[in-house]
Amino acid sequence: MSLAADRTDTTARPAEGPRDLRLAALTKEFATFTAVRSLDLTVPAGTFFALLGPSGCGKTTTLRMVAGLETPTSGTIHLGDRDITWEKSYRRPVNTVFQNYALFPHLDIHENVAFGLRRRGVKDVDQQVQEMLELVELESQARKKPPQMSGGQQQRVALARALINRPEVLLLDEPLGALDLKLRRSMQIEIKRIQEEVGLTFVHVTHDQEEAMTMADTIAVMNGGVIEQMGSPTELYENPQTTFVANFLGQSNLIAGTVASAEGDVVRVDMHGTQVSIPVDRAHTRTGAGWVGIRPEKVLVAPAGEPIDAPGNHMTGGVVTDVSFVGVSTQYLVRMPWGQELMAFEQNTGRRKILRHGAEVDVSWRPEFAFLLPADQDVRAGAFEED
Template structure:
């Protein structure tokens, strides 16, 4: 990949007998918003810490802008990190917090640069306040401004939205992406929240047990997962295998189809060209406002979950389907084989 901001080659990290990162090769382009997604203990945060210089790899190399920085100290790398707890100095004003790194490096025009950084994160006029006088979202923006003010080549974000409530977190997801586009800096975002990764990133690396399972755009990872783990971790996925695969699809193997690709229809409904279907009993109905989730036990064995938008139905309409027989219908192009 040309113009790589980050290149990881054969990266490994062991803590005693535990191999936290088991051989990671990855390239991240300049100006890319890249997410490392995975459950706790999957190795994503350890990879970020090795890029930042907080951990030394057991093997492999870390390159930033084509320069090998594997053995360099954190302050010798052209990166900054934003953490979940923000780590703001409580005795300093917002402006002083943002200026701090510039003052340590004796950068001229510190006040002007700090004010510009605050404007970038939409905090004009907040410079005189203390962190204790800010909301959680505002403190997160201050931490972001402090990291951006040095204009690093790569900004590392270690689950920075984890402490925010749901509504604010969703707002900040959109805001972070807008800021990244505005400043043009490579953002490397670590999260266990698949919605965050899909919402904000240009590409996603899905981690499991110290390895990368798949790298791709959000659409590629969601629509064409490379493994059963990715299919199950990134969104909800139905797996069809064994006798059910043979009975419903006419072939062996394990296949997956997303819940929103399934249409709930009467059991007698005819199936169109290019479609597959399976009949079964609705065992559970979950009404969630915009959509309803149906749990269907198939006659052929196994269980599928269907997600249907509530376009012209009410909660009374859908709740009455529990205990009835239905046919689930989907197009063949929406099913994919799982290796």
């Protein structure tokens, strides 16, 4: 924890109860670039909110402005009716948990958690510390020092030290980035459990799509200092509104097509000679060219001529060009007659043998799983790996 994070002023607690965090036209300009561009955002009190995006998208700068560690160029930050835009960081009812934990190595866990309360002159802190250690399931580790603990345990100590100050908003800046994959996944569940138990507003910054989808009630996908799309994990994954969201949040097949008709609740698209259907609420353009999108796990593959249980959008003439067995599923690349390779993920249920490389196949998907994006969007946007 930083000193600022430990010195949260809790004397001005709101009488009206939990308050929404509101950012209005928030902008941060540096000498050579603009990190955050006129950002409008409301985080409802008591929710788990994630800012998701690649490095340099503005998510950490946004978090630091809320924490008071960066000064906005313009715009405002409110907690309910309280304007905290220009307040000192230690006067804000906000705490931050950082990736490196920043625990005091010479203090035991009890005293690390107690540090903020003791600094403010709070008496009889032991009971509060005990309650926090019970919350993070570390009560038996109270007299150990940080170097004696695992990364996951240190992360829970950092959470306890932040939460004991009773902040209205807890900011988490890539808090699981230093952990290995297995531990990171278990900590995702643990942090979500803690948030639900304490009922505070958590704002979590991450570049990890799985982490955001596992933990957050609402995700805002950031790109180039602005929010591309915001909604529940299911909404963003199933119905992305931009190619960036479609590619960054998971993987997508994006196939060129031209709108043939838009009537009633269905948009029909000519896609390389095959007409496919898109539900109107998943069609983000209604005329001209577009990108037909379908997630790989929604694509069904079968040997050529065999029936596929996915009526509506059916294409023939595919050839398997790559087969990857990954345990729970098999991942295929299928080259279609127009030259594009489509991804298909098939769960390994044992229903049939794995298709071989070079097999001739048909592919299909149910129309209700497809989406349509404007053709003027970059089909490659968001399709890259984080370092």
